[in-house]
Amino acid sequence: MRLILRFGGIAILVAAIVILAVLPFATSFVEQWSRRDVELRSRLVFSTARDQVVELLAHNDSAQVEKLFERIATDERVLAIGYCEGQQLRFQTKNMPSFFSCAQAAQSDGESSFTIREQGGNTLISAFPLNVNGRAGHLVVLHDMSFVERRGTQARSSILLALAGVALGAAALVATIALLIMRRWVASIRQAMENARTGTPTPSVDEDLPAIGKEIHDVLQELDATRRTIEAAHTDWNPETLRATLSNELSGSEVIVVSNREPYIHNRTEDGIVLQIPASGLVAALEPVTRACGGTWIAHGSGTADRESVDAYDRVAVPPDNPSYTLRRVWLTEEEQEGYYYGAANEGLWPLCHIAFVRPAFRESDWRMYRAVNEKFAEAVVAEAKREDPVILVQDYHFALLPRMIRERLPRATIVTFWHIPWPNAETFGICPWREEIVDGLLGSSILGFHTQAHCNHFLDAVDTYVESRIDRERDSVTYGGEETLIRPYPISIEWPPTALAGQKSIEECRHAVRQRLGLPPDMRIGVGIERFDYTKGIIDRMQVIDNLFTEYPEWKGRFVFVQVAAPTRSKLASYRQLQEEAEALARDINTRHGTEGYEPIKLLIRHHGPDQVFELFRAADICVVSSLHDGMNLVAKEFVAARDDESGVLILSAFAGASRELSEALIVNPYNAHAMGEAFNRALTMPPEEQRERMRLMRDQVRERNVYRWAGQMLLAASRLRKRLRIRRLIAAGRRRASANA
Ligand code: G6P
Numbered sequence: 020m021r022l023i024l025r026f027g028g029i030a031i032l033v034a035a036i037v038i039l040a041v042l043p044f045a046t047s048f049v050e051q052w053s054r055r056d057v058e059l060r061s062r063l064v065f066s067t068a069r070d071q072v073v074e075l076l077a078h079n080d081s082a083q084v085e086k087l088f089e090r091i092a093t094d095e096r097v098l099a100i101g102y103c104e105g106q107q108l109r110f111q112t113k114n115m116p117s118f119f120s121c122a123q124a125a126q127s128d129g130e131s132s133f134t135i136r137e138q139g140g141n142t143l144i145s146a147f148p149l150n151v152n153g154r155a156g157h158l159v160v161l162h163d164m165s166f167v168e169r170r171g172t173q174a175r176s177s178i179l180l181a182l183a184g185v186a187l188g189a190a191a192l193v194a195t196i197a198l199l200i201m202r203r204w205v206a207s208i209r210q211a212m213e214n215a216r217t218g219t220p221t222p223s224v225d226e227d228l229p230a231i232g233k234e235i236h237d238v239l240q241e242l243d244a245t246r247r248t249i250e251a252a253h254t255d256w257n258p259e260t261l262r263a264t265l266s267n268e269l270s271g272s273e274v275i276v277v278s279n280r281e282p283y284i285h286n287r288t289e290d291g292i293v294l295q296i297p298a299s300g301l302v303a304a305l306e307p308v309t310r311a312c313g314g315t316w317i318a319h320g321s322g323t324a325d326r327e328s329v330d331a332y333d334r335v336a337v338p339p340d341n342p343s344y345t346l347r348r349v350w351l352t353e354e355e356q357e358g359y360y361y362g363a364a365n366e367g368l369w370p371l372c373h374i375a376f377v378r379p380a381f382r383e384s385d386w387r388m389y390r391a392v393n394e395k396f397a398e399a400v401v402a403e404a405k406r407e408d409p410v411i412l413v414q415d416y417h418f419a420l421l422p423r424m425i426r427e428r429l430p431r432a433t434i435v436t437f438w439h440i441p442w443p444n445a446e447t448f449g450i451c452p453w454r455e456e457i458v459d460g461l462l463g464s465s466i467l468g469f470h471t472q473a474h475c476n477h478f479l480d481a482v483d484t485y486v487e488s489r490i491d492r493e494r495d496s497v498t499y500g501g502e503e504t505l506i507r508p509y510p511i512s513i514e515w516p517p518t519a520l521a522g523q524k525s526i527e528e529c530r531h532a533v534r535q536r537l538g539l540p541p542d543m544r545i546g547v548g549i550e551r552f553d554y555t556k557g558i559i560d561r562m563q564v565i566d567n568l569f570t571e572y573p574e575w576k577g578r579f580v581f582v583q584v585a586a587p588t589r590s591k592l593a594s595y596r597q598l599q600e601e602a603e604a605l606a607r608d609i610n611t612r613h614g615t616e617g618y619e620p621i622k623l624l625i626r627h628h629g630p631d632q633v634f635e636l637f638r639a640a641d642i643c644v645v646s647s648l649h650d651g652m653n654l655v656a657k658e659f660v661a662a663r664d665d666e667s668g669v670l671i672l673s674a675f676a677g678a679s680r681e682l683s684e685a686l687i688v689n690p691y692n693a694h695a696m697g698e699a700f701n702r703a704l705t706m707p708p709e710e711q712r713e714r715m716r717l718m719r720d721q722v723r724e725r726n727v728y729r730w731a732g733q734m735l736l737a738a739s740r741l742r743k744r745l746r747i748r749r750l751i752a753a754g755r756r757r758a759s760a761n762a
Contacts, residue, residue, distance in 0.1 A: 027194040034186025041182070042175055049174045053167040054143065057096070058132050061145035061160040064091055064100075069149070072158060076102065076151040081110060088112045098142060098163045102149070104156040116142065116161070124157045140165040256729035257515070258311035264732050265312055268739035272433075273406050274314035277396055277421065278414035279360065281318035281346060282306045283337050285328040292324040294339060298551050298586040298627060300511070300654040301414055301439050307514035308731040310343045315403045317396060319360075320348030349399050351392060358388025360417065365589050368416045371451055372440045373555045373649040374675075377594055381452050390420055393460075397424035407431050410738055413464065415439045420456065423463030426502075433738045436464040437509065438474070440651045441677075445480040458486050462499045465741055468509040468734060470652045470677040475506045505741070509734055510681060513657045515726035519630035526638050526665045533639035537622055539580055544704055546581040547640040549633055549655055550647075551588035552625065554598045557646040557673065557690040558585060562605045564646075564696040565621060569613045571694075572701045576613055579704065581644075582622045582636065599625065637662035642669045642703040646690040650676035656685065657722045666715045669703035671696075681721055684714035 068091055075084045088100040092112045101111035103121030118137045124146035132145040141164035146157040265272070282302050284295040296302065309316050320326065320333070329335045329348055336342035351359070362385030370379040396418065400411060408431040413421050415438065422434045438461075448454055458481060461467055469475050475495060482488055488499040495506045523529065534541060550556045562583070569576045585602070589595045606623040613620045628636070637643060643659040653676040660670065660682065672678060672685035679687050686699045 024194075026197040027190040030190035030193040031186055034182060034189060038179060038182045038186070042178065045178050046171045046175055049171045050167055053170055054134075054164070057143050057162045057164065057167075058145060060096070061132065061143075061162065062130075062147070064094075064097065064160050065145070065147040065158055069147075069158070072102070073149060073151055076110075076149070076156075084110045085112070096162055096166070098161040100161070101159045102156055103146075103159060104151075104154055109156075119144070119159075119161065121157070121159075124159050128155075134164065141167065255723070256726055256732055258307070258728060261308065261311045261728040261732050261735075264735055268736060269410060269742070273404065273409040274309075274312050274412065275400060275403055275409050276305060276309055276314065276316040276412045276414065277400060277418060278302075278305065278316070278318050279364070279417035281320060281322075281325075281348065282309070282316060283335075283339070283346060284322035285324040286322045287324040287327075292328065295322070295627070296630060298588065300652065303513060303630075303654050303658070304511050304727045304730070305412075305414065307518070308727055310338065311728065312731070313344050315345045315347055317347045317349060317399050317403060319351055319356075326350070347399065347403055349396060351395075355388055355392050355395075358382075358385040359392035361589065361591055363389035364417045365592060366594075367451070368419070369440065369555075370594075371448070372416065372443050374441075374443070374447075375555045375648045377554055379451070383452075386453055393418055393420040393424055396421055397428060400425055401428050404429060404432070408433065408742075410435065410735070412437070412734075420460035421463075422467075423460045426463035433466075433742055434464045435466045435468065435734050435738050436461060437468040437511075437734070438478075438651075439470075439511070441649055442469055442474040442477045442481070444477050445484045448477070448481045449484065454481070454485050458482055459499075462486075462488070462497060462502070462504050464504050466505045466507060466734065466737055468507050470508065470510050471680060472508045474651075475508050478506055505737065507734075507737060509730050510677065510725065511652050511654070511730050512722060512725055512727045513654050513661060514728070515661065515723050517630075517634070517658065517661050519634040520662060520664070522631060523634055523638060523662075526667075529635045529638035533582075533636060537580070537582065538617075542578075544575075544579045544642075545640045546579065546642045546644055546700070546703075547584070547636050547659075548581065548644045548646075549584040549628065549636065550586070550645075552585040552590075552595060552599050552602070553588055554594060555647055555649055557648045558583065558602050559598070559605060560648070560690050560693065561644055561646045561696075562602065562609060562621060564693050564700060566609050566613070567693050567697045568700050569620065571697050575701070575704065576620070577615065577618055580618075580620055580622060582624065582640070584624045584626075584628050584633070584636065586627045587625060633658070634662045637668075638665075640668060642671060642700070644671045644700075645673060645676060645678070646671065646688060646696065647673045647676045648690055650678070652677035654678075656682055660715065660718045660722050663715055663719070666712045666719070667708060668715065669706050669711055670714075670718065671699050671703055681725065682718050684717045 068087065071087060072084065075087065084102070088110060089112050091097065092100050092114070099112045099115040099119070101115055101119070102109050103124050106121045106125050108115070108119075108121050116137065118135060123133060124131070124144065127146070128148060130145070130147050132143060135142050135144060143162045143164050145160045145162070147160075149156045149158050265274070278301055280297055280299045280302055282296070282305070284297055285292050286295055296306075320329070322328075325348055333348045333350070335346050335348070337344065337346045362380070362382055366380040367382075367385060368379070370377040407429060409429070410433045411425055411429075413425070413434060413436040418436075422436050425432055425434055442448070451457065462482070467478070469478065479490055479492070479495070479497070482497050482499070483490055486499065488497050490497050497504050497506060524532070531541075533539075533545070534543065539545070548558065548561060550558070552558070565581050568579075583606070585599075587599070590599070603623065603625070606621045609621050610619045637659045640659075643656070645653055645656045645659075647653055650673065653673075656670060656672050656676065656678040659668070670682065670685035672682055672687055673690045674687050675690065679685065686703055688696050688699045690696065
């Protein structure tokens with residue numbers, strides 16, 4: 020109501036200003052118009068009487084002149100008439116006022132008129148020149164002008180009344196319109212709030228709803244989503260919170276994951292087709308995330324029975340026992356695998372990014388294949404995308420060129436790329452002949468993630484050194500070719516609680532089962548190392564430490580066994596084959612020198628272990644050793660911590676694995692320092708249970724809180740913020756375009 024009164028008041032104020040501005044003009048208009056009217060009448064009197072007056076004056080017939088003058092002066096407005104000869108008033112009517120003098124009339128030779136204000140009223144004097152017998156004179160006509168003032172006052176009152184009426188009418192009209200608009204707004208706001216509460220979509224074309232209602236609806240929904248997201252950030256991250264984040268923040272979005280390694284491999288064996296979960300940190304992390312989010316995962320179909328397990332579109336629903344997303348397989352020829360996977364990716368980029376002193380090999384033919392396979396996956400992404408703006412999660416060093424290729428095909432996609440391995444310093448990276456192309460390819464991403472801030476900094480240095488771009492060190496972003504890429508650290512993790520833990524027996528049962536299987540006595544202390552047979556993992560150095568341990572701490576001989584599980588990997592490559600041969604020979608040598616009848620200090624198990632077997636080993640162990648020479652993150656360390664719900668066991672962890680940034684309660688070691696490593700082994704084997712518990716609790720809290728759902732959630736939140744910002748930018752740009760088109 021107050022608002023409506025205010026609208027009415029403003030209308031009245033505007034009207035009052037208009038009246039005040041108009042009134043003086045109206046009065047002076049009336050005065051000028053009346054004066055012109057009287058002057059006209061004076062001239063009419065003069066022209067009617069002139070000849071007669073001249074004739075009577077020429078005969079000096081004063082009686083007739085005065086008579087004529089009196090007759091003319093009978094007109095009610097004519098006050099008096101006179102005749103001036105020079106400055107002398109020779110003839111006049113009786114009521115000629117005393118203030119009149121011929122001096123003013125004689126001032127001009129021609130016709131003149133002027134006003135004299137006397138006795139509270141105005142008198143207009145019009146003087147007309149006459150020539151009588153060669154003598155110059157003036158016929159003067161005096162008009163009483165007091166009626167002009169009366170007329171002006173009347174005009175003022177009438178205008179005032181009319182404008183006041185109009186103002187009141189306008190105020191009433193404005194107030195009525197305001198009332199109607201307010202009612203409509205209130206109704207639309209109510210409707211928008213109700214829609215936001217119930218999640219009903221608000222019509223995008225606002226014919227039925229004023230724009231404000233739509234705005235409020237959107238703002239409320241965003242506030243609500245943000246509230247829920249903030250709540251989620253302070254509660255445990257789990258599949259539900261991740262799903263909620265996805266549906267609140269990226270509602271209706273399509274998620275597509277792209278990686279080289281597939282999460283499920285169908286292999287043909289003598290027992291028929293078996294399903295294998297590959298030994299890959301990438302798969303371990305991403306599989307639970309994709310299970311929670313749904314969508315499509317595009318990967319190389321590398322299993323011997325993969326082709327038999329897909330539909331006509333190369334798709335298979337996974338996980339097989341409870342499908343929640345689609346695995347789309349891409350087929351690669353032998354030649355493609357040679358060049359792209361073994362060559363460029365694993366003989367070029369893998370050793371380039373890891374400081375493990377294995378020289379990278381850069382072959383142009385491999386790179387051509389790498390490019391071609393990236394193109395192949397880009398086509399697969401386009402084929403799978405149902406919308407023009409999907410969220411695409413590109414994984415790892417196999418696809419450095421893919422983000423740019425997708426950006427060219429789907430410009431509105433949100434591309435989040437994650438580099439799972441370390442990024443070397445700019446100088447080291449500089450030896451790569453494809454460095455510019457790699458940086459260009461990765462900068463096709465909307466967001467580019469690494470495990471640590473150090474890797475982000477190295478990447479920014481590489482951008483700075485090798486391409487023309489604008490780097491914003493405060494925002495950690497790169498603007499390249501007009502597009503911005505955010506560079507962010509997202510430390511990857513594992514699902515919490517791990518699926519593999521669900522089926523595990525008690526710690527005692529696991530210890531018993533493992534000891535039985537490996538033929539170990541009940542009091543034998545066990546250390547484990549579980550990884551792919553990769554030279555970055557430091558397996559040889561670790562074995563040498565065990566060799567030294569028995570020299571420096573002989574009391575452990577016969578009381579300690581190290582179980583090294585090594586899954587064969589990339590065995591086509593000479594560097595991997597050599598490593599395996601070297602490790603096998605070293606294990607044999609150590610076992611010969613330090614072993615006894617029925618005692619083998621190193622158990623080297625070269626075969627793939629499924630997650631259940633891995634977790635059983637973790638639960639049976641006293642210590643777990645992760646002594647990578649260089650590692651992006653290393654999820655084995657986190658899995659060991661997650662497996663130990665009894666809060667015991669000791670983790671020995673390399674300072675050069677990303678995980679050491681988070682798991683600082685592990686015994687952090689330099690894998691190149693054999694002596695210190697030996698001390699760490701001894702310390703771990705003698706660590707009091709209380710200290711083990713303290714350390715394990717802190718590490719478990721860390722892994723529980725910073726689990727893989729949080730990792731994915733943080734990236735999706737960043738993607739959503741980016742999409743909102745881009746949406747606003749697009750709206751502003753469209754508005755500008757419309758404005759300039761209308762101009
Ligand atoms: C690392 C890489 C992954 C890869 C995994 C296993 O963790 O970052 O991308 O999947 O090793 O290697 P593979 O060559 O067998 O896939």
